[in-house]
Amino acid sequence: MNSVILQLASKYIRWILIIFSVIVLVRGHNAPGGGFIGGLLAGLSLAYKGFAYTPELLKREMKVRPEGFMALGLALVFLSLWPGLFLKTTLMEGVWFTLPMPFSEGLKLGTPFLFDIGVYFVVIGVSILFLFSLSNEKKWK
Amino acid sequence: MLNIIILFFILAISIFILPNPLKSKKGIIIALAQLAAFVWFVAKVPTITPTNPETLIYNWIPQLGLNISFMLDGLSIAFALLITGIGVLVFLYAQSYMKSYENNTKFFFFLLLFSAAMLGLVLSENLIQLFIFWELTTILSFFLISYFHEKEAARKAAFQSLVITFLGGLALFAGIIVIGSIVDSYSINVWVANAAKIQASKLYMPGLLLILLGVFTKSAQFPFHFWLPGAMQAPAPVSAYLHSATMVKAGVFLLARLSPALGGTEQWTFIIPLIGVITMFIGAYLAITQTDLKAILAYTTINSLGVLTLLLGIDTLLSIKAAVLFLFIHAFYKASLFMIAGFIEKKTGTRDINELGGLIKSFPITFIIALLALLSMAGLPPMLGFIGKELIYEAKVESPGFGSMIFIFGFLSNIFMFAVSMKVVYKVFLGKTKQTYDVPKIKNIAFVLGAGVLVLLSLIFGIAPKLLGKWIIDPAISVIYSEAATVDLALWHGFNLVLALSALTVTLGFLLGLLIIKKQWIEAKWQKFNNLIFPVKLPEVFSMGLEKFVTFSVDKTKMLQHGYHRYYILTIIAFTAILLWIQIYVTQGWQFNLQFTFKPFYISGLVLIISLATLFTVLTRSRIAAIISMGVMGYGLALIFLYYSAVDLAITQILSETLIVVMFMLILQRLPMFSKLSAKATKIRDLVVSILFGAAMTMVTLKAINVNLSTPISEFFMANSYLKAHGENVVNVILVDFRALDTLGEVTVLVIAALGVAALLSTKKIKK
Numbered sequence: 019m020n021s022v023i024l025q026l027a028s029k030y031i032r033w034i035l036i037i038f039s040v041i042v043l044v045r046g047h048n049a050p051g052g053g054f055i056g057g058l059l060a061g062l063s064l065a066y067k068g069f070a071y072t073p074e075l076l077k078r079e080m081k082v083r084p085e086g087f088m089a090l091g092l093a094l095v096f097l098s099l100w101p102g103l104f105l106k107t108t109l110m111e112g113v114w115f116t117l118p119m120p121f122s123e124g125l126k127l128g129t130p131f132l133f134d135i136g137v138y139f140v141v142i143g144v145s146i147l148f149l150f151s152l153s154n155e156k157k158w159k
Numbered sequence: 160m161l162n163i164i165i166l167f168f169i170l171a172i173s174i175f176i177l178p179n180p181l182k183s184k185k186g187i188i189i190a191l192a193q194l195a196a197f198v199w200f201v202a203k204v205p206t207i208t209p210t211n212p213e214t215l216i217y218n219w220i221p222q223l224g225l226n227i228s229f230m231l232d233g234l235s236i237a238f239a240l241l242i243t244g245i246g247v248l249v250f251l252y253a254q255s256y257m258k259s260y261e262n263n264t265k266f267f268f269f270l271l272l273f274s275a276a277m278l279g280l281v282l283s284e285n286l287i288q289l290f291i292f293w294e295l296t297t298i299l300s301f302f303l304i305s306y307f308h309e310k311e312a313a314r315k316a317a318f319q320s321l322v323i324t325f326l327g328g329l330a331l332f333a334g335i336i337v338i339g340s341i342v343d344s345y346s347i348n349v350w351v352a353n354a355a356k357i358q359a360s361k362l363y364m365p366g367l368l369l370i371l372l373g374v375f376t377k378s379a380q381f382p383f384h385f386w387l388p389g390a391m392q393a394p395a396p397v398s399a400y401l402h403s404a405t406m407v408k409a410g411v412f413l414l415a416r417l418s419p420a421l422g423g424t425e426q427w428t429f430i431i432p433l434i435g436v437i438t439m440f441i442g443a444y445l446a447i448t449q450t451d452l453k454a455i456l457a458y459t460t461i462n463s464l465g466v467l468t469l470l471l472g473i474d475t476l477l478s479i480k481a482a483v484l485f486l487f488i489h490a491f492y493k494a495s496l497f498m499i500a501g502f503i504e505k506k507t508g509t510r511d512i513n514e515l516g517g518l519i520k521s522f523p524i525t526f527i528i529a530l531l532a533l534l535s536m537a538g539l540p541p542m543l544g545f546i547g548k549e550l551i552y553e554a555k556v557e558s559p560g561f562g563s564m565i566f567i568f569g570f571l572s573n574i575f576m577f578a579v580s581m582k583v584v585y586k587v588f589l590g591k592t593k594q595t596y597d598v599p600k601i602k603n604i605a606f607v608l609g610a611g612v613l614v615l616l617s618l619i620f621g622i623a624p625k626l627l628g629k630w631i632i633d634p635a636i637s638v639i640y641s642e643a644a645t646v647d648l649a650l651w652h653g654f655n656l657v658l659a660l661s662a663l664t665v666t667l668g669f670l671l672g673l674l675i676i677k678k679q680w681i682e683a684k685w686q687k688f689n690n691l692i693f694p695v696k697l698p699e700v701f702s703m704g705l706e707k708f709v710t711f712s713v714d715k716t717k718m719l720q721h722g723y724h725r726y727y728i729l730t731i732i733a734f735t736a737i738l739l740w741i742q743i744y745v746t747q748g749w750q751f752n753l754q755f756t757f758k759p760f761y762i763s764g765l766v767l768i769i770s771l772a773t774l775f776t777v778l779t780r781s782r783i784a785a786i787i788s789m790g791v792m793g794y795g796l797a798l799i800f801l802y803y804s805a806v807d808l809a810i811t812q813i814l815s816e817t818l819i820v821v822m823f824m825l826i827l828q829r830l831p832m833f834s835k836l837s838a839k840a841t842k843i844r845d846l847v848v849s850i851l852f853g854a855a856m857t858m859v860t861l862k863a864i865n866v867n868l869s870t871p872i873s874e875f876f877m878a879n880s881y882l883k884a885h886g887e888n889v890v891n892v893i894l895v896d897f898r899a900l901d902t903l904g905e906v907t908v909l910v911i912a913a914l915g916v917a918a919l920l921s922t923k924k925i926k927k
Contacts, residue, residue: 047886050806052894058814065821073825088910095906103227108218110903112896114885126885130895133902137895140906144913145818151920152826 021070028070035063043138053134057141064142065149073153084150087143094136098129160215160229160282163196167275171268185267186254193246193274200239204630207236212638214284224345230284233634237483238281238405238412240631241490245404246274248609252498253396255605256505266306270400273299277405281412286335286345289413293331293377296406297324303401304393316389319701323376323386331373331413337366338421350420351641358424367421370413371430378410380468381438384461385697391453395501398453399609403460403493408486411467415482419641422474431472436568438465443572446579447675448686452500452510452587456493459536459579462572463489469565470554476640478554481547483635487627488547491617492535495610499529502606503587512583517592525607526588531614535621537580538573539665543621548573548664552657570664577668578675585676733848739855743862762802769795782833786823790816807890 039059046052068076102111114128170192174185181188207213212232219225231239253270257263276295283289298321305317339345341360342353350357357363374380379387390402401407414431421427442462449455463485470482502525503518504510519526531542538548555569620627675682719730757763772791779785793816800809837845876889876897886892894902 046888046891047895048888050810050888050890052807052888052891054894055807055810055814058811058818062814062818062821065818069821069825085914088913092906092910095903099903103217103219108221110899112884128885130884130886130892130899133895133899134891137902137906140910144909147913147917149822149825151917152822 024070028067032063032067035066036060039063039138043134046134047131053137054141057138058145060138060142061145061149064146068149068153073149077150080146084143084147087139087146089143091136091139091141091143094139095133096136098132098136101129160213160231160278161217161227163199164275164279164282167192167196167271167278171271171275174267174271175264183258184254185264186250186252186257189267189271190247190250190254193243193250196278197240197243197247200236200243203231203236204240207231207233207634216284224285224339224343225287226285226346227288228284228346229282230347231282232638233631233636234412234415234638235281237486237631237635238408239278241408241487242274242277242281242405245400245490245494245613248498248612249396249400249404249494252399252501252606252609253394256394256396256501266303266394269299269302269306270397273303273401273406277409280409284347286339286347286350289347290328290332290335293373293409293413294325294328296401296409297321297328297377300324300390300401300406303397304390306394306397307392310392313392315702316386316392319698320386320390322705323383323701327373327376327383329373330369330376334366334369334371334373337362337369341366347416347420350417354420357420363421363424364426367424367426368430370417370421371434374410374413375434375468376410377413378407378464378468379438379461380410380434380464381441382697384438384441385701387461388454388457389698391451391457395453395497395504398456399494399497399501402457403497404490407460407464408467408490411464411471411482411486414468414471415479415635415639418471418474418479418639422471428472428474432469432565433472435465435467435469435472436565438462439469439572440465440568443575443579445689447575447582448682448689450511450513452503452512452515452583453497455512455579455583456496456500459576460489460493462576463493466551466569466572469569470551471639473554473565475554475557476636477550477557479636479639480632481550481554483632483639484543484550484627485547487620487631488535488543488617491613491620492532492542492544495528495532495613495617496536498606498610499525499532502610505606512586515587516590517588519588520592524611528607528610528614529588530584531618532610533580533584535614535617537577537665537668538661541618541621543617543624543627545661546621546624549657549661552660556656570660573664574668574671577665578672581669581672582675585672729845729848732852736848736852736855739859740851743855743858746862762799765795765798780833780835782827782830786820786827790820793819805890807888 036059039056042051042059043053043056044051046056064076064080099110101113103109105113112128112130114126116126170189174189177185177188203213212230214228214230216226216228219227250267250270253267257266260266273296276292276299279292280289280296283292301317301321304320305313307313308317335345338350338357341357341362342349344350357366376383387402387407391398393402439462442458442460442465446455446458446462449458466485467482467489470478470485500510503515503522506522507515507518509515535542535544538544551569555566769792772788772795776785776788776792779788793812797809797812797816800806800812876893879897880889880892881887884892884896886896
């Protein structure tokens, strides 16, 4: 696509979307949102650029390959399973602790959150990989 | 215990990223780790008593009887000492042996992983966990046999051993479940405690047979023995470690482990000794006519595995004593012989004993070590092997049941074993020098160190067997025999029947050996005779059967896997519809409680819009219109979700809908023009299937409205979401906490699907 408006807009909207996706991810445990939605948003933000220019350009400029995102995500997901086994009683049991923060009661962090971050990255990777592979073929029959 | 296994796994991965100066010292680093583990186990020896095994239990999925549980008792510590102790020597040996190969990191990676898996196997207390480690060793054995995968023979042998041991593994798994269902537990301790209940059950026999199938394939028992000689394609350290000292003993280990729970019955003392005797005899008999040094060792290993199985099957205190002792004897001499075989091959470039000869001049120290090891194999004093042979004879003589059969075949095998040992000594080390060998470029010391240590142990324990007996053999026997037992080992037993038997064996063995060495034609005639009485070659039969099986399944698969996307979808939808209709037909009390409540006009309007959009998607002839109207359906659904305050669902729906539309837009311009190609009949067929499916879904939905479970699970989620899982958003808590296992599966599937799509779409079109 070759629209200047779209290309210029993508520059800013992309970052807004990414920041928004992180917010959605973080607040997910207590308010609508979470890793899946956040990941889709972040994936969309990248797709936006691919749409405004060409997917090839996006592919060239991305430093991490989509498979990398997927691998990172899966690794985080699998990592989050183990603390439950060693610190509590069973595999996958949630382990929580509170990070003391100034001016508030503290930030609650736990393995489910880590799990969610993993989902976030997996979804980003998957959506971009779909995008890339679909735009791969020169001509469809 | 678990720490050691985990550390091994971590070390195995981290050898890929070793800094440069350490890169060439991988074998030594791993050997040090093995040594540390060995020392740890040695330190545990005095603390382990039969009544007080050390256990370690973590819950894994307790609802399924699955726990991560380890047990360190007399039996497992004996195996753990073998695994880590021989591990030290094998890795030191591998350091020298693998030096000349590029990219040997993979080799060390697999070998160390194997060592970890094998440790996990012998330390497991839960049988499902044991099975997982069991399969892990099978897979790693496959990778190690096929290490020189440029060679076709190596690939073939690896595949053969993989298929055979996998089939056995499958049977084992089934057997574990069958027996486990009797006592409702997979814990070995529970099995042992409920031995009487298990043995009285109807399921005992099928369960036992299945487990034995696993044991026999893994430990290369007749008629599955043929994979072991094939496995000699592996590098020498692998043969020394996996195929003599550890992995092939896994089956024997399991027999010993389950003996208190399953053993002692008529079936046990009939089937196991029978297979053991056949294996023992075939191994020894076939070893004689082999000319490949490693093949000779492989067949003698088959013989030894047969002996071990036989002894555990006889199931008397004496036979168990003999089995545990022989386990060590065999590991000592066979591992060292394999190391020496590898050394000779490295130095001379051949393993064919007809091409070797006179090596005593070039390698005198190696000769002494090999001679001592072979003495142990032949069962001569002062080696540990002598004590073992005496004890085995004693056990065989006193064995109940068909003792005389066992005795005769045991006697014959021992004669063959003696002759084989003699033949190897003569042909390889004595005799005429056949060629000149380029003597030491590499340091020999590293090569013979491992073998030397093992032979020395064999000698020390042969002279002072009580050392081994009190600390290691006794606790192991007590576990297998399930009551405290001691064993009195001595080199000299006095003049008795057994000693006379030994003397007779040695005399006859010597005569046979002499005959083979002096008269070449005997061996050739013998070989011919063997070909006559064994007209079918098992490995060939096996590979032929496998080929037939593969062609058969390819044919059958092609019927279903035709490669047309539209037919796949048609098949899936049609079958789902049929299944649903069958269920609808079968289900009794199918009443509908159709109470329509009118929703506000905007919801009814939405439903109308969605329906119209659906119709439009089907009927339109413009692709872009179809995609947009599908978008309308999706967003409309999202709005309905929102109305019922399912915010998360709505957001997800909107986002994925957007993503799908974007993706469609990307490829839309590349598609050919829309054209109507379907024939009328096709259209009608599709319409019928669609209507069937749609109607079934409608029926199910209507039914679902009226199903009232006594307490919906949502209430539990609502109540516990914040208290137990620290989250106010119930949907998210379900996804990442309550139902995290589902999400884990979904995420994994998503990744696999994405990789599959990428692989499919990036393939270049193959021209036919």
